[in-house]
Amino acid sequence: MENFDSFALRHIGLSQTDIDLLLDQLGYKDLEEFSKSVLPKNIFIKEKLGLSDAMSEEEALKVLKEISKENVVYRSFIGQGYYGTVTPKVILRNVFENPGWYTSYTPYQAEISQGRLEALINFQTMVGDLTGFEIANASLLDEATAAAESMTLAHRVGKSKSQRFFIDQNCFPQTISVVTARAKPIGIEVMVGDPKQLTDLKEETYFGALLQYPGNDGAVIDFSQEIVSMHAQNGLVIMATDLLALTLLKSPGEMGADIAIGSSQRFGVPLGFGGPHAAFMATKEKYKRSLPGRLVGASIDEDGRTAYRLALQTREQHIRREKATSNICTAQALLAIMAGFYAAYHGPAGLKQIAQSVRSKATALAKGINELGYDLKSSSFFDTVTIHTESETQEIFSTAQDQLMNLRILDANHISISMDETTTDQEIENITKLFKDLSKKRKGCFKLRAANRYHKII
Amino acid sequence: MENFDSFALRHIGLSQTDIDLLLDQLGYKDLEEFSKSVLPKNIFIKEKLGLSDAMSEEEALKVLKEISKENVVYRSFIGQGYYGTVTPKVILRNVFENPGWYTSYTPYQAEISQGRLEALINFQTMVGDLTGFEIANASLLDEATAAAESMTLAHRVGKSKSQRFFIDQNCFPQTISVVTARAKPIGIEVMVGDPKQLTDLKEETYFGALLQYPGNDGAVIDFSQEIVSMHAQNGLVIMATDLLALTLLKSPGEMGADIAIGSSQRFGVPLGFGGPHAAFMATKEKYKRSLPGRLVGASIDEDGRTAYRLALQTREQHIRREKATSNICTAQALLAIMAGFYAAYHGPAGLKQIAQSVRSKATALAKGINELGYDLKSSSFFDTVTIHTESETQEIFSTAQDQLMNLRILDANHISISMDETTTDQEIENITKLFKDLSKKRKGCFKLRAANRYHKII
Amino acid sequence: MIPLGSCTMKLNATSEMIPVGWEEFSNIHPYAPYDQTAGYKILINDLEVKLSKITGYSAISLQPNAGSQGEYAGLLAIDAFHRSNGDQQRKICLIPESAHGTNPASAQMAGMKVVPISCDKKGNIDLEDLSEKASQHSNELAAIMITYPSTHGVFETTVTDVCKIIHDHGGKVYIDGANLNAMVGLCKPGEFGGDVSHLNLHKTFCIPHGGGGPGVGPIGVVKDLAPHLPSDPLKYEPPSKNVGPVSATNFGSASILPISWMYIQMMGASGLRKATQVAILSANYIAQKLSPHFKILYTGKNGLIAHECIIDIRPLKELCGVEVDDIAKRLIDFGFHAPTMSFPVPGTLMIEPTESESLAELDRFIEAMICIRHEITQVEDGTYSIEESPLRNAPHCAEKVISDDWQQKYSRSVAAYPVDLKGRNKYWPPIGRVDNVYGDKNLMCSCPSMSDYQEES
Amino acid sequence: MIPLGSCTMKLNATSEMIPVGWEEFSNIHPYAPYDQTAGYKILINDLEVKLSKITGYSAISLQPNAGSQGEYAGLLAIDAFHRSNGDQQRKICLIPESAHGTNPASAQMAGMKVVPISCDKKGNIDLEDLSEKASQHSNELAAIMITYPSTHGVFETTVTDVCKIIHDHGGKVYIDGANLNAMVGLCKPGEFGGDVSHLNLHKTFCIPHGGGGPGVGPIGVVKDLAPHLPSDPLKYEPPSKNVGPVSATNFGSASILPISWMYIQMMGASGLRKATQVAILSANYIAQKLSPHFKILYTGKNGLIAHECIIDIRPLKELCGVEVDDIAKRLIDFGFHAPTMSFPVPGTLMIEPTESESLAELDRFIEAMICIRHEITQVEDGTYSIEESPLRNAPHCAEKVISDDWQQKYSRSVAAYPVDLKGRNKYWPPIGRVDNVYGDKNLMCSCPSMSDYQEES
Numbered sequence A, B: 001m002e003n004f005d006s007f008a009l010r011h012i013g014l015s016q017t018d019i020d021l022l023l024d025q026l027g028y029k030d031l032e033e034f035s036k037s038v039l040p041k042n043i044f045i046k047e048k049l050g051l052s053d054a055m056s057e058e059e060a061l062k063v064l065k066e067i068s069k070e071n072v073v074y075r076s077f078i079g080q081g082y083y084g085t086v087t088p089k090v091i092l093r094n095v096f097e098n099p100g101w102y103t104s105y106t107p108y109q110a111e112i113s114q115g116r117l118e119a120l121i122n123f124q125t126m127v128g129d130l131t132g133f134e135i136a137n138a139s140l141l142d143e144a145t146a147a148a149e150s151m152t153l154a155h156r157v158g159k160s161k162s163q164r165f166f167i168d169q170n171c172f173p174q175t176i177s178v179v180t181a182r183a184k185p186i187g188i189e190v191m192v193g194d195p196k197q198l199t200d201l202k203e204e205t206y207f208g209a210l211l212q213y214p215g216n217d218g219a220v221i222d223f224s225q226e227i228v229s230m231h232a233q234n235g236l237v238i239m240a241t242d243l244l245a246l247t248l249l250k251s252p253g254e255m256g257a258d259i260a261i262g263s264s265q266r267f268g269v270p271l272g273f274g275g276p277h278a279a280f281m282a283t284k285e286k287y288k289r290s291l292p293g294r295l296v297g298a299s300i301d302e303d304g305r306t307a308y309r310l311a312l313q314t315r316e317q318h319i320r321r322e323k324a325t326s327n328i329c330t331a332q333a334l335l336a337i338m339a340g341f342y343a344a345y346h347g348p349a350g351l352k353q354i355a356q357s358v359r360s361k362a363t364a365l366a367k368g369i370n371e372l373g374y375d376l377k378s379s380s381f382f383d384t385v386t387i388h389t390e391s392e393t394q395e396i397f398s399t400a401q402d403q404l405m406n407l408r409i410l411d412a413n414h415i416s417i418s419m420d421e422t423t424t425d426q427e428i429e430n431i432t433k434l435f436k437d438l439s440k441k442r443k444g445c446f447k448l449r450a451a452n453r454y455h456k457i458i
Numbered sequence C, D: 001m002i003p004l005g006s007c008t009m010k011l012n013a014t015s016e017m018i019p020v021g022w023e024e025f026s027n028i029h030p031y032a033p034y035d036q037t038a039g040y041k042i043l044i045n046d047l048e049v050k051l052s053k054i055t056g057y058s059a060i061s062l063q064p065n066a067g068s069q070g071e072y073a074g075l076l077a078i079d080a081f082h083r084s085n086g087d088q089q090r091k092i093c094l095i096p097e098s099a100h101g102t103n104p105a106s107a108q109m110a111g112m113k114v115v116p117i118s119c120d121k122k123g124n125i126d127l128e129d130l131s132e133k134a135s136q137h138s139n140e141l142a143a144i145m146i147t148y149p150s151t152h153g154v155f156e157t158t159v160t161d162v163c164k165i166i167h168d169h170g171g172k173v174y175i176d177g178a179n180l181n182a183m184v185g186l187c188k189p190g191e192f193g194g195d196v197s198h199l200n201l202h203k204t205f206c207i208p209h210g211g212g213g214p215g216v217g218p219i220g221v222v223k224d225l226a227p228h229l230p231s232d233p234l235k236y237e238p239p240s241k242n243v244g245p246v247s248a249t250n251f252g253s254a255s256i257l258p259i260s261w262m263y264i265q266m267m268g269a270s271g272l273r274k275a276t277q278v279a280i281l282s283a284n285y286i287a288q289k290l291s292p293h294f295k296i297l298y299t300g301k302n303g304l305i306a307h308e309c310i311i312d313i314r315p316l317k318e319l320c321g322v323e324v325d326d327i328a329k330r331l332i333d334f335g336f337h338a339p340t341m342s343f344p345v346p347g348t349l350m351i352e353p354t355e356s357e358s359l360a361e362l363d364r365f366i367e368a369m370i371c372i373r374h375e376i377t378q379v380e381d382g383t384y385s386i387e388e389s390p391l392r393n394a395p396h397c398a399e400k401v402i403s404d405d406w407q408q409k410y411s412r413s414v415a416a417y418p419v420d421l422k423g424r425n426k427y428w429p430p431i432g433r434v435d436n437v438y439g440d441k442n443l444m445c446s447c448p449s450m451s452d453y454q455e456e457s
Ligand SMILES: Cc1ncc(COP(=O)(O)O)c(C=O)c1O
Pocket: B328, B329, B330, C006, C007, C066, C067, C068, C069, C100, C102, C103, C147, C151, C176, C178, C179, C200, C215, C217
């Protein structure tokens, strides 16, 4: 492309004159000679990298736009930890698209990072409030790795001598995969099963248990019993949870759990094909010094002004090194900040209203489908409705696809549908109609299984 | 829509509690009673405005997106004062989309507006440099009104007693319309004609003349003769011109003109269906105190630091009132700033390279079409090629439309095609091919009118 | 807070701004064939309907690129109306003394002759003077240009009388709509007597000021005048009787119309009305809080003001030499933009809060003004002379406050932190008070040349 | 300039950032059916090819969400490779003392046993120690983790020897790619002996730091290890021999990959190479200019450094008590972010300029450092004690400098304007030096409650 628009000329801060000046000062003829003097000869490459030629900014954007168009945006009702959300435009433009927020470095230099630190402590407070714990960190990489980190935290701080860890089978499959994979090299034995097993445990069976609330299938279950019995045998309980649901539900803290983890994605952070999003971890005061990741705390400056800064830096892994138990360093600050601002933008009452509206959408959907004779897997849910679709599973899924909607095949006999902030009444109607059309096609009368008929949900 | 997302609640800064507090302080029960106490009874409306209900931000954006999709973006080769341009992304995000630039007020308070003032003086300098004048103002509303303002400026400062004003028939039609309309109420008589007439004038025929350079049909003509003879009869010469062309052409100042006007749109400001864009006016030092609109100047602060500020404020129309000769107040500061930054972003050499590339595109196009046997209206052009299309005019225009390209019908026998920064080689090929296909359809041999064959252009 | 009377600095919500950048709006040529611009037509028609419902006018033209152009277009419409009635002699335009400078300038450009109308002691149009001038020029009366609520920030109760007098003499009433933000949802200029108004979409309808533009200054007109709206510049044939175009493209600054459309659409009728009420409420709150300290120049019915409030500095100047400028520049030290200075009355400040300011921000502004008043008292007292005061030396830039030889009679902290910022960021002006006279005498209107930079370093 | 050694603050050009917001990238569910995500697949494949050409590795996984996760994934791949060869006993991971803290932590998590390797006086890996440890653990040797150029900012000439020793003992070489920005276009870790590297796209490839994330930490591996890249989390079955997933979605933080893609695409091969060369050139320029004033801790071949330079503050501390922190905080008064502190060597500063800094900015930084050195001399001189010095009292916030009872031995202007800003804006820190010990003792990690605010006002 025409070189007046060469991006490299803009990206590189030194002009050719500057470069010549510096080379001269250092006593070299040109950049090549200089580079050869810096690098060992035996590793210096001979050939140019085989990359395509430089493109101008406009050209590259055009090509990438074409590539992006190969993605097709369907309406997603998949859920499974990732939900449609509305990024408030004021946050979009002034945080997400603002170099003042996105370029900056980890706020190690507290004196020049008060805004960023305050935004992160806002995130921590929000997470703490919703999960019912005293303390939360300034983000982890994603929900699944947060779960894995919480397992090792429980291992570390718990009193049990057990090397076994229990995972609720109703956790998201990706969470189960990541936690299981993480357990293996460090010799933790993982059991995946129904949490009901936990109510009757021998001594020190599990050092910890990971329960999901609401579950993978959307069910909302009170785990108080399981927690009591886990505690009784010296185990800790971790709950993987959903911040939006928690505006309406009893919090993990209230329920007696020891740690809560999850993702804050649905607080205004786009799906983005999986990331980046900020995961969170919250726990009790007494474990604060063992929490992985960064933690923003309040202190004072020399004149006694309130001053935020990264707390417990001496604890950071570059100091602990081989004694470290987590390697997390770069986390998800920008996304945590966005999620925290989303909460501040809506305020507690606004968040609750969003949650209520999501729940009533799910209720409406459940009711509509249930009345057509489909049974629900659980009648107590927040945003996700799981339906016994049995032999029709594949057909329903495909029909929805034809209408540019993604439902979720939970397993061969179940479809899950997740509602979120962006779901419209029209869409609920469309989904219901899809089930209706199918059920009409089915000959014979509806099988109404009374036991599982739709009834009051939380 | 759900009220937790009501925009009005966010837009209005006082909560209901605040409102009640203020009402209480002022001694009123509610906003209705208060309003009735403020307004005269006989004008107070009885009914609610018959507007549609409030929409949430997301909803309104969705509806507007749908509306916007009713516009169809064709590739434009229309020109006529409005050209495709690439807004450098760094300017897009950090100026055009940045409230720090767009929200702020006219920089009357110089002490807190140095950045904005510096950006505007940058615009003025850029305009002055390119047009070859000492002085330029900080923008006018559009090219046509700038032309009208320049007419009254010439009227005001010139020594001629004539009330007649000459307009080059090769000005953009919108310019001719606006200037003519503006002349009428103030008793200026307008003549539209061929500038050649100007080389032989009686005393005080015209107090001023507006010439366009390059012209409406793209032709680049040296007006030195006309200027000499206008001056000889005490008239002033205004040149409507194009900043990009001026990076290559002799400037109006060098040519001896008295005033230059035009639009800076193609310096990075999107077409936007006509606006907003910043027009400019540049002139000689001696007329500086008569220049309409705002003028940024350098001064010093109390400690002698360089300080920018709006110059000659005592001259502003809110002081001159009925003695005022221009009513311009709000201008196009933001767009002038963008255009100035565009020039700074590319630098003089970069601008020149852009202009050269535009000119070679036009040359390539002209050559291609000319070789097919079509005559060109002028062989000396910058970016706009006008072709004798005669009876084929309509057909060519429509065929282009079918290919999502807008050409311009200059008149019944001519098509004009303007090249710009965004034109690609492929597009030039497509246009040439379009002419080729048509000329093949034409039976018989090509009429080659040697006189007008393509030859050297500037 | 940027409390600019008459200039109305509205909040520019991001959702209003975003559509401007959409390619379907930004990448359309103004002269693109009609069938490619259907989206713009829908937007424009809908916005016209909305503005028409808000103002009570029966037709709207979105062509004018700024308020001043709207005024000009409106007067041309009036003129064309008279001409079409054979009344070409109607060229007199009455304009109250307090009018914005663009009004007489526009009248001038429209070929009218300006006759000023005086105001009475309460700041209202002097009805007697008006009647007299109207009768005197009855046969040549083209129009009156008034601003409502007045530039004095008052809902004049006589507005309908004013309109009636003019109409009775065959004139038309131009109501400058720069203050429409105090009327939306409460009254309609097109219903209570106006024949034309321009609106400043860059004030009332949230288009940002952009540091001095862009603007959009559409006009609304009553039925009579509808045939005389500006013409399409590409269709105008000079010898025609139509009003010509006032700008280069038929819909002026079309690409920023989405901003106002979004605002109206998101506020809805009740939101718009409430915004107006809250703006007026906040202005009255400020007036009430400041009235023990400053003279509020004009008030209307029930001692209330409209959406803005003029405080009179002249008595203080007489007492101790303090200038409007001193207060304006001192406000910078508190982190505020100055209110409108010396308009419409020299020696005054005009404060307009808009509905988007929070109570905390209103209070912070009031606190600053009271603190400044206290500093003025200290000048009266003789604590320091006006030249020695923090007022005259404002704004205080950091370099000055920190300089090792501080010689002021007041302390550095008074200079820079006159009130407790309560954790708020301190704004530091990059320079001190600008010398305007010097600059106008040594007029330098382009960037220093490269060689100047070289010398410096 | 944010001259962070090892942390590489690249320019984040707007064109790189814009595509992240495109709906076609931002609104795709991670588990959307395959045929809806063809655009992502193209992007990912192309980026993998690009990174593979740049690094010389034959396969890339974009799954890891950060560098640390990349390390972990890389070590798992090595472990799986050994296991697949029946070498489950290979669990020893050699790590030089100077390694980044995440290296040993990752090794730990991967179930490996860390054996530290010492460095010689020049900061290079002690080849003798290495050979000894490698032989000693020959049968259990899993890997070595080195950083190249070293965390000491030097291109160690022995790197190929190091690799050879490890390979000879059956181990694999993990090259931490955090410093890849000093290699792009000049050498390839996958060619000169590395078996795995993670790259920090949020360093070398322009993804912004975001105040501490997001990041992307892909790994590149040689052919042998390609079968052992992280698994798709939705396809992983626990009893399998595969390396499991390291993150919840197969392509980690997919939506920010366009940033790196754009950067590479716009720079092209020669732009990338030149960027590397200029970054190294600028670092050497700084080193040369600072060397008369500070001790440059390590240099390599020809006395040159790589892309960053460690200056040693310990001798100065011994002389006069100055701490690394004092310099870091004092730099704020000059308007600079501090370099990396006490990594990899306690008591040092590590400076990395990147290729985007202008010469003026480099000079401004050098000027600030020299000015600070002069202030240190004044402490040595006894002009003031370290406690009395502008170093220890830095940063100076405005309130402090302006306070009416200035009691420092140096002037206010020395505090706030230690060098002539030449018209540049002065940056004012909102607070003074933070008391970390107080905060850690009184750990308070949530926002003050509403009632605290009430009390204050
Ligand atoms: C009362 C009044 N009328 C007219 C105008 C002119 O509007 P504009 O600046 O858009 O030309 C203004 C604003 O400056 C005004 O305040």
